[in-house]
Amino acid sequence: MRHVAVIGSGPAGFYTAEAALKAFGDQVCVDLIDRLPVPYGLIRFGVAPDHQSIKAVSRRYEQVALSPNVRFVGNVCVGRDVSIPELQSLYDAVVLATGAPVDRPLELPGSDLPGVVGSAAFVGWYNGHPEFTDLNPTLDGPGAVVIGNGNVALDVARILSKTRREFEGADITTHALEALDRSGIVRVTLLGRRGPHQIAMTPKELGELGHLERAQPLVDPADLPDAGADALLEPGMRKSVGHLRDFAATPPAGKPVTIEFDFFAMPVAIEGDGKAERVVVERTRLDSEMRSIPTGETYVVPASLVVSCIGYKTPPIEGVPYEHGRGRFANSDGRILPGLYCVGWARRGPTGTIGTNRPDGYAVVDLIAADIGEGAGRGGPEGLDRLLGQRNADVVTFTDWQRIDAAEAARARSGAPREKFVSIADMIAAVRN
CATH class of the missing domain: 3.40.50.720 (NAD(P)-binding Rossmann-like Domain)
Structure with a gap:
């Protein structure tokens, strides 16, 4: 035996x-x-x-x-x-x-401020993991930043943007559902260091964002590469980028929540008076090997909630x-x-x-x-x-x-x-x- x-x-x-x-x-x-x-x-x-x-x-x-x-x-x-x-x-x-x-550490100045959480903790909170029940994420808004361009980042953005009715049939915990129902967040910004062709998002999960009741995904058409370059992508990735192109081409629908894809954007610091209030972002570009290179240009994204989805x-x-x-x-x-x-x-x-x-x-x-x-x-x-x-x-x-x-x-x-x-x-x- x-x-x-x-x-x-x-x-x-x-x-x-x-x-x-x-x-x-x-x-x-x-x-x-x-x-x-x-x-x-x-x-x-x-x-x-x-x-x-x-x-x-x-x-x-x-x-x-x-x-x-x-x-x-x-x-x-x-x-x-x-x-x-x-x-x-x-x-x-x-x-x-x-x-x-376990979340990989964010390792940015200000990453220890209240309002900054890792995706393992945030996902564990709404999924009922005993270690994260008392997380109490900052949802009074109006801005949230999600760092990452993978499916976990999509999950976080979607969960933050759904109506209570859209959770029918889900096993989200009641404590999370009620907190999200009271949320003041109206703008979710997804930060990605590289561009649309380098995302790690699958078509099904990305496509879901286009069917939310109160939220609209936004993509800057200027961030998209020439459409002919999509032919070089794997079929699944081509479908994902197709969704991004659809988002870019869809006019504003007047929905109260936006999910904004901010490509070529690298967070360099999180700032605030005793809590997260804004993310300092540096614009990037891609070199010949598709690596992100900082350009020195910086700007600020207001956010009281920052969720790091950079791996485990x-x-x-x-x-x-x-x-x-x-x-x-x-x-x-x-x-x-x-x-x-x-x-x-x-x-x-x-x-x-x-x-x-x-x-x-x-x-x-x-x-x-x-x-x-x-x-x-x-x-x-x-x-x-x-x-x-x-x-x-x-x-x-x-x-x-x-x-x-x-x-x-x-x-x-x-x-x-x-x-x-x-x-x-x-x-x-x-x-x-």
């Missing part, structure tokens, strides 16, 4: 468990260990609440979790309840699937080799040390889509199969249970999660699929009661 511990129960963790089941059948036991009492990671806390079709992939993960050879071991924190060396002594393979849940990093774990420059575990195609592996964003950094994690999980299981053979008869789940019992860990099983799930569905507001518990204590109470 092979014993595999997967740390993290997001997409990368579940695809790894799925791959192990297909590779080893009933000759494997997989423990999915998560520091939170709820599974699914990025699906629950990262995917936008108004993108329910994307969240539906959790049904596939549920089938994996219900396998008799897979366990969800929730509310167990590696480093607090159990160490990596202890797990290595109990399992033939330990796979780090911890994702990249994996938090280091004591004793595990780490690449600080890349914000991920040091590895060779998923191998870190003998018996220790990583997968997903913890392996390659925060790139790709949710589906990208599937081949990643299968590839690391191929490595495990080559390395561990038939297994070494380690203690596995029984050894972990014994250790956690000695430490009085309050373990949450998948059956417990199903109770949490049912309780969240039962307390949902009208039209919403659920009302998430936003504290670990409330999650545990839903299980124990």
Whole structure:
């Protein structure tokens, strides 16, 4: 029997468990260990609440979790309840699937001012992550700046711009919905250091901005390259740039909120009297290799809320080799040390889509199969249970999660699929009661 511990129960963790089941059948036991009492990671806390079709992939993960050879071991924190060396002594393979849940630092003068938040915190706030429930972002407006030109920046801009009615069917938390309903923000500015041909925005997400009830996306036609140059782009990017061209060609519709794309714009400082009030921006240009070059021309964008969407990093774990420059575990195609592996964003950094994690999980299981053979008869789940019992860990099983799930569905507001518990204590109470 092979014993595999997967740390993290997001997409990368579940695809790894799925791959192990297909590779080893009933000759494997997989423990999915998560520091939170709820599974699914990025699906629950990262995917936008108004993108329910994307969240539906959790049904596939549920089938994996219900396998008799897979366990969800929730509310167990590696480093607090159990160490990596202890797990290595109990399992033939330990796979780090911890994702990249920490914001990369903005590192600008004034980035520590109240009103400046990272996207992990802001997205976690409206998605009900227990660590960010009390974020209380500055929404009294009228200006917000979103730094970044990727899909997360689009999510943030869209969430800031929607009406309450447009959140029908979404699992946005009530505390966030009510705060957004009172928002005074009427101008959202998206800052990107480069131009329209260098965005990392997918067509579907970008196209959504053109259908908002009270907000209109604005693009300066002068920022767009010659239309003939679009032919050199990949099809998906060509569609995205097509949306930007449509936005530029659409006359003002008199909507009360604008989403302004400010290309060739690099933030250099955030200023204000004890809080964020404005972003100092330097105009850029592109060199022959499409790198942004500052021009020395600066201007100011008023903003009481600044959301940094410049990427994420994996938090280091004591004793595990780490690449600080890349914000991920040091590895060779998923191998870190003998018996220790990583997968997903913890392996390659925060790139790709949710589906990208599937081949990643299968590839690391191929490595495990080559390395561990038939297994070494380690203690596995029984050894972990014994250790956690000695430490009085309050373990949450998948059956417990199903109770949490049912309780969240039962307390949902009208039209919403659920009302998430936003504290670990409330999650545990839903299980124990």
